[in-house]
Amino acid sequence: MSTTITSGQPIPSLLTVIITTSPTPSAPSTELVSAILSSFRNHCAKLLLCRVVVVFDTYDRIASHARLKKGQVTTEGAKTFDLYKKNVTELILREFAHHDNDRILSYDQGEAEFGYSAVESNFVPFTISRTADRQITFVTPSKRLGFGLAVRSALRLTETPFVWVQQHDWPLVSDIPLESLLNVMQTIEDDERPPVEYICLPSVRLLSYAESAHVVRFPELKGLTSYLKREFITESGESVPLTPMFFWHDKPHLASTQHYLSRIFPSRLSMPRGAFIEDTVGQRARNQMKRGDWLKWATWLYYPENGRRLCLRHLQGRTWEGSEKESEKKAIWRVQSAKREYESS
Numbered sequence: 001m002s003t004t005i006t007s008g009q010p011i012p013s014l015l016t017v018i019i020t021t022s023p024t025p026s027a028p029s030t031e032l033v034s035a036i037l038s039s040f041r042n043h044c045a046k047l048l049l050c051r052v053v054v055v056f057d058t059y060d061r062i063a064s065h066a067r068l069k070k071g072q073v074t075t076e077g078a079k080t081f082d083l084y085k086k087n088v089t090e091l092i093l094r095e096f097a098h099h100d101n102d103r104i105l106s107y108d109q110g111e112a113e114f115g116y117s118a119v120e121s122n123f124v125p126f127t128i129s130r131t132a133d134r135q136i137t138f139v140t141p142s143k144r145l146g147f148g149l150a151v152r153s154a155l156r157l158t159e160t161p162f163v164w165v166q167q168h169d170w171p172l173v174s175d176i177p178l179e180s181l182l183n184v185m186q187t188i189e190d191d192e193r194p195p196v197e198y199i200c201l202p203s204v205r206l207l208s209y210a211e212s213a214h215v216v217r218f219p220e221l222k223g224l225t226s227y228l229k230r231e232f233i234t235e236s237g238e239s240v241p242l243t244p245m246f247f248w249h250d251k252p253h254l255a256s257t258q259h260y261l262s263r264i265f266p267s268r269l270s271m272p273r274g275a276f277i278e279d280t281v282g283q284r285a286r287n288q289m290k291r292g293d294w295l296k297w298a299t300w301l302y303y304p305e306n307g308r309r310l311c312l313r314h315l316q317g318r319t320w321e322g323s324e325k326e327s328e329k330k331a332i333w334r335v336q337s338a339k340r341e342y343e344s345s
Contacts, residue, residue, distance in 0.1 A: 011049065011182065012051070014162050016160045017164045018055070018164065018165045019036065019054045019166045020166070021056060022057040022168070023059050024318070025318070026317070028080045028081075028083035028086075029084075029322045034091065036170070037095050044172060047178065050160075051137070051158075052135070055150040056088070056138065062075055070274075098135065103131065104131065104132065105138070106131075107128065109126070109127060110126050110156075112152065112153050113268045114271060124145055126153060127141075145273065146273055146276065148277045149273060151165060152271065155261055163254070163255055164253075167317075169320070170203070170252050171313055173311060174304070176201070180240045182254070197299070198253060198256070198260075198297070198300065199255070201252050202302060202304075206249075207310060209245070210243045218246075220292045221290060224244055224246075228243070228294075229242070241302070241304055243303045243307065244294060248282040248299055250282075252312060263296070263297065264281050
């Protein structure tokens with residue numbers, strides 16, 4: 001089945017890039033974010049022309065051992081995170097500012113509310129710093145938001161109809177037809193064309209998704225895949241393969257800004273502080289989709305080469321310590337391995 005789509009506006013007027021970052025063992029190095037930007041340059045350069053919102057999510061407490069998913073860092077991790085924010089800010093300004101004069105920031109304040117409004121402490125203040133042309137925006141919360149509230153805070157500052165949501169440790173490894181994907185999302189659905197509100201990019205675990213146990217074990221999902229999976233054809237003749245996705249993943253994705261806000265964040269009760277979207281709303285969405293209620297979510301997976309082409313690589317930001325430290329660890333491991341081999345001979 002194929003669907004013809006029409007061309008739209010220039011990409012920078014349609015799309016904002018949202019980058020979320022947080023304490024990482026590789027700080028204060030910017031290698032993680034640099035890898036993301038390098039992958040944009042190599043595989044989807046038009047992303048670097050778009051507006052960008054960077055959220056510097058922070059930690060909850062300092063402890064003797066880091067548990068980053070729980071918002072726990074060491075004393076050293078807290079110190080390096082401050083320098084990391086400064087380094088990433090400079091990097092983003094270099095990459096996204098059109099002129100040197102566009103790097104001057106103005107400051108404002110915002111709040112991320114959550115939970116019951118009757119609890120006065122259920123909000124997190126944050127600082128907004130942005131360039132005069134609104135090309136670049138930084139969000140710096142006073143307390144940990146978690147991925148979900150970090151994305152919502154960025155969405156509320158977004159002025160474009162679509163967003164590219166990018167975690168700091170998922171670089172691209174394959175070319176992405178951004179214009180064609182946006183054209184698919186712009187086209188209004190009809191009786192022959194289902195809605196496209198969210199497009200996830202394939203990681204290793206999502207290869208051959210349409211034939212995976214995530215789909216075929218459930219008759220409703222298998223039937224929806226058979227009916228919905230298709231090639232969207234652009235005016236230029238480019239084919240854009242998509243298969244329905246029965247989940248809302250946090251890994252890099254394109255989405256409608258309005259759909260995101262209304263479907264994932266309909267109220268302050270929808271997302272606890274510190275939570276991930278895929279662990280909360282994503283699970284509820286999948287349970288609904290198993291019963292056949294996919295249409296209101298309209299989630300898809302980009303499916304090049306019938307699901308065999310990888311588009312993302314995970315750099316394991318919670319454990320990766322940067323190329324220099326990783327090289328040192330490998331050198332130590334080789335020495336220890338050689339020593340054990342010598343002692344056993």
